[in-house]
Amino acid sequence: MQLPTWVWLTTMGAIALVIAFDFYLVARNPREPSFRESLLSVSVYVGLAVLFGLGVVVFAGPRFGGEFFAGWITEYSLSVDNLFVFVLIMTRFAVPREYRQKVLIIGVVLALVLRAVFIALGAEAISRFDWLFYVFGAFLIFTAWKLLRQDDSEAAEFHENAVLRVVRRVVPTAPAYHGARLTAVVSGKRVVTPMLVVMIAVGTTDLLFAVDSIPAIFGLTKEPYLVLTANAFALMGLRQLFFLVGGLLDRLVHLGKGLAVILAFIGVKLIFEALHHHGVPWAPEIPILLSLGVILVVLLVTTVASLMASARAGTAAVVAVAEQPPDSDA
Numbered sequence: 001m002q003l004p005t006w007v008w009l010t011t012m013g014a015i016a017l018v019i020a021f022d023f024y025l026v027a028r029n030p031r032e033p034s035f036r037e038s039l040l041s042v043s044v045y046v047g048l049a050v051l052f053g054l055g056v057v058v059f060a061g062p063r064f065g066g067e068f069f070a071g072w073i074t075e076y077s078l079s080v081d082n083l084f085v086f087v088l089i090m091t092r093f094a095v096p097r098e099y100r101q102k103v104l105i106i107g108v109v110l111a112l113v114l115r116a117v118f119i120a121l122g123a124e125a126i127s128r129f130d131w132l133f134y135v136f137g138a139f140l141i142f143t144a145w146k147l148l149r150q151d152d153s154e155a156a157e158f159h160e161n162a163v164l165r166v167v168r169r170v171v172p173t174a175p176a177y178h179g180a181r182l183t184a185v186v187s188g189k190r191v192v193t194p195m196l197v198v199m200i201a202v203g204t205t206d207l208l209f210a211v212d213s214i215p216a217i218f219g220l221t222k223e224p225y226l227v228l229t230a231n232a233f234a235l236m237g238l239r240q241l242f243f244l245v246g247g248l249l250d251r252l253v254h255l256g257k258g259l260a261v262i263l264a265f266i267g268v269k270l271i272f273e274a275l276h277h278h279g280v281p282w283a284p285e286i287p288i289l290l291s292l293g294v295i296l297v298v299l300l301v302t303t304v305a306s307l308m309a310s311a312r313a314g315t316a317a318v319v320a321v322a323e324q325p326p327d328s329d330a
Contacts, residue, residue, distance in 0.1 A: 035244065
């Protein structure tokens with residue numbers, strides 16, 4: 001895709017305006033949004049992404065449109081997995097419910113900026129060293145293997161990353177929240193509040209997730225513009241998605257396995273494309289429509305299987321309680 005500079009500037013400006021408006025809404029009325037409000041907001045963001053993808057189809061062709069949709073759906077699916085960790089972070093730092101929106105939107109902005117840098121570096125590296133596709137493919141397959149081996153107890157733990165440990169060790173931190181303020185004066189000394197610490201935790205944790213997701217989307221499209229916009233659309237609605245599906249996350253018991261299959265598929269696709277590019281005759285080129293179909297089918301099967309397993313577990317729990325003998329007086 002040969003895009004003029006004004007297209008990049010217009011796109012980045014539009015994304016910045018949407019995020020700024022979102023931040024204005026949060027700052028104006030800090031509270032936990034209702035289910036109806038979250039559903040409406042997520043629908044708007046999904047609608048914007050679909051319209052953007054259709055625009056790519058019209059102006060750049062179905063190939064690039066398919067690449068955007070495949071990348072966006074993959075990034076959005078991985079973002080749902082991120083929400084598990086965000087719930088743990090919010091619980092770990094005891095964030096007041098009325099300030100969770102602000103934490104999420106600042107964390108998302110930080111993650112988007114860091115991902116933009118990551119994408120720029122990755123695109124430049126790939127353009128110079130095409131053997132990196134082998135590395136990315138092997139890394140995604142290894143990540144998928146780790147996801148399949150991960151048990152529920154590992155998934156339910158939050159471990160502070162190196163950036164967060166340095167901040168907590170070096171920067172004086174207040175023992176309690178001071179509303180939504182990021183700094184406060186305690187005993188005559190300026191310190192940061194837990195609000196800033198938890199924002200750093202959300203932003204840097206999402207960046208760590210990008211270590212998996214950025215190579216995955218580069219396996220679906222090599223166009224930096226599509227990589228960046230797919231990530232932006234996946235992240236922009238993450239705040240509302242947190243409140244929409246927060247209560248349903250425990251029911252998506254097989255999500256990790258589905259994501260593992262998707263990452264493994266993209267990893268194999270990357271390696272095959274690299275082999276095909278280097279003249280290996282038996283290595284196939286996997287078309288983007290096939291990739292999109294595999295991603296959608298895996299997500300559908302994973303969601304249905306998760307909901308069925310959760311329903312069976314709930315029924316078994318009710319039966320177990322009903323079969324318990326009543327307590328008798330001694």
